[in-house]
Amino acid sequence: MNINEIAAAKSNFVARAVDEELVLVPLRNNVADMTEIFNLNEVGHFIWNEIQEGATLESLTEKIVSEYEVESAIAREDLEEFLSDLSNFILND
Amino acid sequence: MKQTFVLTVADYFVKISSKENVPVFFEEGYSNFLQLEEVENYDATVVCHAGLPDKSAYEGEVIFDAVLDKQRLWQVVQTKKERAFIVFNPNKIEEIQQVAFLNDSSTEWKVYSHVLKQNDESFISPLSYPLGALILYYLTLNSNAFMIHASGVWDGETGRIFSGFSGVGKSTMAKIWEEEGAHIVNDDRLIVREVNGEYFMYNTPMPYADLNKQAQVSKFYFPFHAKKNSAEKLSGAQALSQLMAFCFQHNYDKKYTEHLITQLERITHHASTYRLGVVPTPSIIDFIRSVEFKG
Numbered sequence: 319m320n321i322n323e324i325a326a327a328k329s330n331f332v333a334r335a336v337d338e339e340l341v342l343v344p345l346r347n348n349v350a351d352m353t354e355i356f357n358l359n360e361v362g363h364f365i366w367n368e369i370q371e372g373a374t375l376e377s378l379t380e381k382i383v384s385e386y387e388v389e390s391a392i393a394r395e396d397l398e399e400f401l402s403d404l405s406n407f408i409l410n411d
Numbered sequence: 412m413k414q415t416f417v418l419t420v421a422d423y424f425v426k427i428s429s430k431e432n433v434p435v436f437f438e439e440g441y442s443n444f445l446q447l448e449e450v451e452n453y454d455a456t457v458v459c460h461a462g463l464p465d466k467s468a469y470e471g472e473v474i475f476d477a478v479l480d481k482q483r484l485w486q487v488v489q490t491k492k493e494r495a496f497i498v499f500n501p502n503k504i505e506e507i508q509q510v511a512f513l514n515d516s517s518t519e520w521k522v523y524s525h526v527l528k529q530n531d532e533s534f535i536s537p538l539s540y541p542l543g544a545l546i547l548y549y550l551t552l553n554s555n556a557f558m559i560h561a562s563g564v565w566d567g568e569t570g571r572i573f574s575g576f577s578g579v580g581k582s583t584m585a586k587i588w589e590e591e592g593a594h595i596v597n598d599d600r601l602i603v604r605e606v607n608g609e610y611f612m613y614n615t616p617m618p619y620a621d622l623n624k625q626a627q628v629s630k631f632y633f634p635f636h637a638k639k640n641s642a643e644k645l646s647g648a649q650a651l652s653q654l655m656a657f658c659f660q661h662n663y664d665k666k667y668t669e670h671l672i673t674q675l676e677r678i679t680h681h682a683s684t685y686r687l688g689v690v691p692t693p694s695i696i697d698f699i700r701s702v703e704f705k706g
Binding site for chain 2: 332334336337339340341343344345346347348349355357
């Protein structure tokens with residue numbers, strides 16, 4: 319997974335915060351697959367906001383650890399899994 | 412020959428006019444949605460022309476392509492001047508049925524229709540499917556409204572919408588309610604619109620004739636076949652994304668996507684939404700009412 323690619327692809331989505339969550343809707347040029355909508359929970363929402371060009375696994379892990387009460391190793395493992403899912407959704411779009 | 416018609420759907424008024432020397436024909440489903448009496452203000456206008464324009468008039472970048480089951484239904488093309496909608500004949504692949512041009516504010520349509528003939532009589536059919544539905548969809552983008560694949564029923568007290576893909580039981584649910592005395596607003600496509608803080612569902616012209624109907628709506632259900640009736644109340648992002656999955660949406664332009672999300676966010680604060688496991692028997696009615704009673 320490439321964080322810079324995810325950062326670049328963010329503009330192809332409309333993101334709307336609903337309470338603590340985030341709804342991601344892909345912009346499309348066809349009517350197919352209109353039902354692909356991605357919901358992020360509070361932590362996913364936080365990470366989405368922090369994903370910018372130049373961000374790394376290390377820098378994102380640090381931000382998660384400073385925001386939430388979680389051990390660095392667990393945060394990193396969960397982050398990798400999350401970015402993999404996110405990458406599958408937005409880069410295969 | 413000057414011809415003017417007023418299309419009234421979901422409390423929208425659309426002026427349809429033509430100065431062509433061929434009559435304007437409307438499919439049967441429009442019969443109860445048309446009136447001859449003009450109104451003061453229109454939500455949109457449709458000026459009809461006989462014959463398709465020169466191809467150069469609608470050349471440009473294809474920004475949206477509606478291809479379903481390998482058949483191209485219509486395309487949106489950004490020309491140098493405006494958006495063009497190229498609509499293909501659903502029964503004759505690749506034959507252009509209409510070419511329509513829409514202004515930036517989505518209120519003024521110019522529709523060029525293929526001239527049809529029957530018994531040596533020429534006529535045009537500017538709202539032939541799917542263009543009529545497209546015109547209605549673009550009306551919803553200028554107001555607090557959205558269009559959804561759903562059936563809607565009104566039992567005299569409560570309006571309920573059942574939404575989902577074909578085969579999940581939308582029409583079956585509508586029939587079960589009808590057999591218990593409820594009125595079906597439509598069993599396939601609805602416009603939901605906010606009027607003075609209240610939400611109403613409206614039917615739209617279908618391939619068959621039907622009355623022009625509306626009812627208040629306060630409950631949304633997403634049915635699926637199950638061995639036992641069950642209900643799960645949805646809220647927040649879950650409710651919004653579930654609703655969005657079944658709405659008409661042309662997400663080639665960010666502002667349309669934003670508009671739809673805003674509408675759905677508003678209605679999820681006003682109406683209840685449930686995922687509904689359904690055994691398709693009349694017992695589902697009491698089940699739904701008990702779920703609503705419990706809140």
